[in-house]
Amino acid sequence: xxxxFVIRGxxxxxxxxxxxxxxxxxxxxxxxxQLHDTEVSRQHAEIRLQDGVFxxxxxxxxxxxxxxxxxVQRSGLASGDQVQIGGTLMLFTGPNEDAGEDLSGKIDISLxxxxxxxxxxxxxxxxxxxxxxxxxxxxxxxxxxLARARSNLQVxxxxxxxxxxxxxxxxxxxxxxxxxFEWVEADRGCxxxxxxxxxQLTPKVRRTRRGVRAEERISISKTILDYVMEKNEGVLTSxxxxxxxxxxxxxxxxxxxREAICVPMQGRYGVVGVIYIDTSTSAQDxxxxxMSNKFTExxxxxxxxxxxxxxxxxxxxxxxxxxVQAERLAAIGQTVAxxxxxxxxxxxxxxxxxxxxxxxLTDHDESVVQKGWAIVEKNQNKISQLVLDMLTFSKERxxxxxxxDLNQVAADVVELMQSRAKELGVELHYRPGEPMPLLVxxxxxxxxxxxxxxxxxxxxxxxxxxxxxxxxxxxxxxTFYLPETARLQVLVSDNxxxxxxxxxxxxxxxxxxxxxxxxxxxxxxxSQKIISEHGGRILVESxxxxxxxxxxxxxxxxxGGTSPTxx
Amino acid sequence: xxxxxxxxxxxxxxxxxRNRSVLVVDRSEETREVxxxxxxxxxxRTWAASRAQRGLELAREHQPDLIVLDLEIEESSPExxxxxxxxxxxxxxxxxxxxGGVGQGNPALKGAEIVSKPYHYGPLIRRIEELLxxxxxxxxxxx
Numbered sequence: 001x002x003x004x005f006v007i008r009g010x011x012x013x014x015x016x017x018x019x020x021x022x023x024x025x026x027x028x029x030x031x032x033x034q035l036h037d038t039e040v041s042r043q044h045a046e047i048r049l050q051d052g053v054f055x056x057x058x059x060x061x062x063x064x065x066x067x068x069x070x071x072v073q074r075s076g077l078a079s080g081d082q083v084q085i086g087g088t089l090m091l092f093t094g095p096n097e098d099a100g101e102d103l104s105g106k107i108d109i110s111l112x113x114x115x116x117x118x119x120x121x122x123x124x125x126x127x128x129x130x131x132x133x134x135x136x137x138x139x140x141x142x143x144x145x146l147a148r149a150r151s152n153l154q155v156x157x158x159x160x161x162x163x164x165x166x167x168x169x170x171x172x173x174x175x176x177x178x179x180x181f182e183w184v185e186a187d188r189g190c191x192x193x194x195x196x197x198x199x200q201l202t203p204k205v206r207r208t209r210r211g212v213r214a215e216e217r218i219s220i221s222k223t224i225l226d227y228v229m230e231k232n233e234g235v236l237t238s239x240x241x242x243x244x245x246x247x248x249x250x251x252x253x254x255x256x257x258r259e260a261i262c263v264p265m266q267g268r269y270g271v272v273g274v275i276y277i278d279t280s281t282s283a284q285d286x287x288x289x290x291m292s293n294k295f296t297e298x299x300x301x302x303x304x305x306x307x308x309x310x311x312x313x314x315x316x317x318x319x320x321x322x323x324v325q326a327e328r329l330a331a332i333g334q335t336v337a338x339x340x341x342x343x344x345x346x347x348x349x350x351x352x353x354x355x356x357x358x359x360x361l362t363d364h365d366e367s368v369v370q371k372g373w374a375i376v377e378k379n380q381n382k383i384s385q386l387v388l389d390m391l392t393f394s395k396e397r398x399x400x401x402x403x404x405d406l407n408q409v410a411a412d413v414v415e416l417m418q419s420r421a422k423e424l425g426v427e428l429h430y431r432p433g434e435p436m437p438l439l440v441x442x443x444x445x446x447x448x449x450x451x452x453x454x455x456x457x458x459x460x461x462x463x464x465x466x467x468x469x470x471x472x473x474x475x476x477x478x479t480f481y482l483p484e485t486a487r488l489q490v491l492v493s494d495n496x497x498x499x500x501x502x503x504x505x506x507x508x509x510x511x512x513x514x515x516x517x518x519x520x521x522x523x524x525x526x527s528q529k530i531i532s533e534h535g536g537r538i539l540v541e542s543x544x545x546x547x548x549x550x551x552x553x554x555x556x557x558x559x560g561g562t563s564p565t566x567x
Numbered sequence: 568x569x570x571x572x573x574x575x576x577x578x579x580x581x582x583x584x585r586n587r588s589v590l591v592v593d594r595s596e597e598t599r600e601v602x603x604x605x606x607x608x609x610x611x612r613t614w615a616a617s618r619a620q621r622g623l624e625l626a627r628e629h630q631p632d633l634i635v636l637d638l639e640i641e642e643s644s645p646e647x648x649x650x651x652x653x654x655x656x657x658x659x660x661x662x663x664x665x666x667g668g669v670g671q672g673n674p675a676l677k678g679a680e681i682v683s684k685p686y687h688y689g690p691l692i693r694r695i696e697e698l699l700x701x702x703x704x705x706x707x708x709x710x
Contacts, residue, residue: 345595348685352601355688359605368604375597423596 002054002095005168009088010036010532016090018054023047025085026059027535029398036532039063039086047077054094056083080175093171107190107203108219121224123236125300127266127308169193169317173205176275176310183306184261184299186277187212192225193265193273193314201225201273220276224262228274234263234304236295257281259295263304267311275307331511338511342386342520349379389522392448392529393510399442399533403559406488407432409443410479413450417458424462426473428454433479439488440557441534446490449530450477452523453492453538453550459515460496460548467495481556488556491549498544507540527552587699588612588629592622592652593637593666602635605692619648626655633699638667653679660705662698664691 002018016023016033025033028042035044041061048055054077058065066084067075077083079094173191180189190206206218224237237260260278264271279294356372359365414430421428454477461473473495480489499507499514506512508528513519524538531538536554587610591602594617603613614629616622626634636652638645649665656663656679663679666686680698682691 344685349595349597351685352597352688356601356604359608363608368608371600371604375600378597 003093004033004090007089007091011088018047021049035088037086037088038537040088044085107206108217109222109225120237121235122238123297123300124233125304127232127264127304169314170204172313172317177205177207180277180306181207183302184277185279187279188218189277190218191273191275225274228262228264229271232264232266232271234300236261236300259293261295261300261303263307265307265311267315272311272314275303335511338521346379346382350376386520389520389526392526393522399445401440401442403438403440404443405436405438406479407436409447410450410477410490413447413454414477417454421458424458426458426461426475429476431476431478433481436481438559440559441554445530449527449552450490452527456523457492457494461494464495486556488554490552493547493549495547498546499542499548500544588631589633589635590625590631591615591635592619594639601688623651630659633662633695635664638665662702664695
């Protein structure tokens with residue numbers, strides 16, 4: 001299945017499978033590949049399958065479409081190509097790269113005496129010697145082939161590096177094998193990796209040149225593999241016996257010759273596997289063209305160099321996946337800690353309320369029962385808010401778009417928060433924008449997004465000394481409809497202590513709260529998620545000691561009409 | 568339930584019990600409300616503060632017989648938060664009850680009664696009563 005894998009951007013880690021004759025890319029929810037990236041246009045580009053080639057076409061996007069760093073209007077895509085639109089970088093993988101193929105039946109590690117393989121090592125090159133091919137200090141005249149190959153190794157290295165961040169080793173090896181086949185005329189090739197647990201060489205990727213029977217098994221001599229792994233040397237082998245070459249009756253004239261190169265994949269920390277390629281010369285060709293080796297020492301050295309780069313990329317990928325895994329575990333730990341803390345506080349509240357109720361019932365004092373009940377109710381509300389935030393945060397949801405009145409939504413939030421503001425000694429003001437037409441957005445979502453920001457503002461303004469003539473904490477909510485830029489905005493400003501610079505970059509990180517035991521760390525991430533689902537953004541301005549201002553900014557979409565185009 | 572009723576009757580009959588007082592320093596309005604309501608029903612005087620600074624002022628002004636201090640009220644370290652209160656209670660030989668999940672071995676909390684969260688109010692109130700009773704006995708012996 002062809003796919004686009006997001007290497008960088010808000011959707012990092014997402015793999016879009018490209019199904020059907022036409023695939024649209026853009027920010028709008030109608031796209032098959034929907035990217036949560038404000039630099040991406042609503043309808044940005046499309047990919048069509050034409051005559052077996054995936055054609056990427058830019059749809060007059062504002063910021064353009066790039067393939068491998070070059071801006072394109074239209075471009076065919078090949079596996080390994082990097083597609084950039086807006087701030088999102090994706091890796092294209094074409095069809096027919098079934099990485100999940102079971103290779104165990106197609107590649108054998110054989111004992112020579114059993115298989116009748118008479119391959120012998122006719123040349124070996126150490127890893128160090130082979131790698132020097134990249135450094136340009138090899139002796140002797142260089143063939144133009146080698147010079148070209150060397151310059152292209154740089155390209156390969158860059159590609160390998162890019163691929164190594166996809167977390168997909170099979171895909172990486174597939175790409176490396178392709179590069180090998182571009183530079184060496186091999187019939188068949190495979191990559192085997194040492195499994196980290198079992199320490200056994202396991203076939204990972206196999207490739208055959210066009211026209212070569214793909215179903216044929218690749219049989220690799222265990223003796224040769226052991227030699228390569230233990231000595232860390234690349235070898236060139238042939239199954240032709242030296243004395244056979246001049247003997248027309250010998251097996252080679254009947255069977256042809258098989259030459260092979262097998263090299264270690266030497267990484268930073270050890271040998272991670274081997275790359276094997278081979279080629280056969282038929283008996284007829286030997287008779288027609290005479291004896292000549294297809295694989296030379298240069299091929300061997302080049303393959304050693306490639307294998308080294310491949311090994312580095314494999315190590316990087318493994319390291320990267322281990323790191324991602326560790327980060328994931330750390331994030332889960334943080335999430336659990338943060339949630340337990342918050343739930344613990346709610347539980348404490350419920351216990352307090354129940355205790356008062358029990359006490360009131362025992363003493364037949366209804367006022368105490370009522371006190372307790374109010375506490376229980378408040379905490380029940382806290383739990384439902386927490387659950388709503390968690391659901392909004394975790395679920396992939398579509399905004400439920402209807403023609404709505406932003407002033408009404410904001411007024412509801414302000415009304416809902418008045419009692420809390422009063423409790424904390426904060427003045428909460430509302431300034432609705434006029435005129436405010438009905439515009440299309442998800443009123444419930446926007447309500448939640450505004451509510452979380454206003455809650456934070458009130459918490460921040462608590463204990464604020466205020467200004468002369470206007471003492472105490474103060475929060476102002478204002479709405480704006482800007483027809484000329486087609487934007488809809490909610491501004492929430494407070495006169496709290498402001499946000500320290502070192503908190504700004506973590507402001508929207510989930511489960512990070514700067515409000516102590518009062519915060520779940522979900523409020524702002526939820527607001528941001530809802531706003532970006534609307535194709536908008538949240539701007540934060542903060543002056544330490546003076547206060548903060550949050551601007552929730554979404555496109556103003558007219559009911560019934562199409563959305564105005566905008567960047 | 569029965570236990571509490573019995574206890575209440577026992578204290579009502581005890582003429583030696585003077586008007587005890589407790590200071591609650593806790594960020595949570597709910598906790599303050601629950602504790603003060605429960606303690607007041609036992610006929611005790613209570614004060615409550617949401618911040619450490621205000622709590623200290625009340626402690627110095629009213630000299631309560633016991634202080635309940637929530638360690639999560641401020642962003643400062645538990646040690647820094649606790650120290651002035653510990654000094655205050657140690658000086659007057661009155662109990663300090665600390666609410667929060669901190670290690671028992673924390674030297675800054677030496678001498679304080681630590682109740683980890685989440686706690687149940689019933690046992691907490693009983694513990695407060697026991698501590699008050701013990702400190703009263705100690706006070707009576709020394710007098």
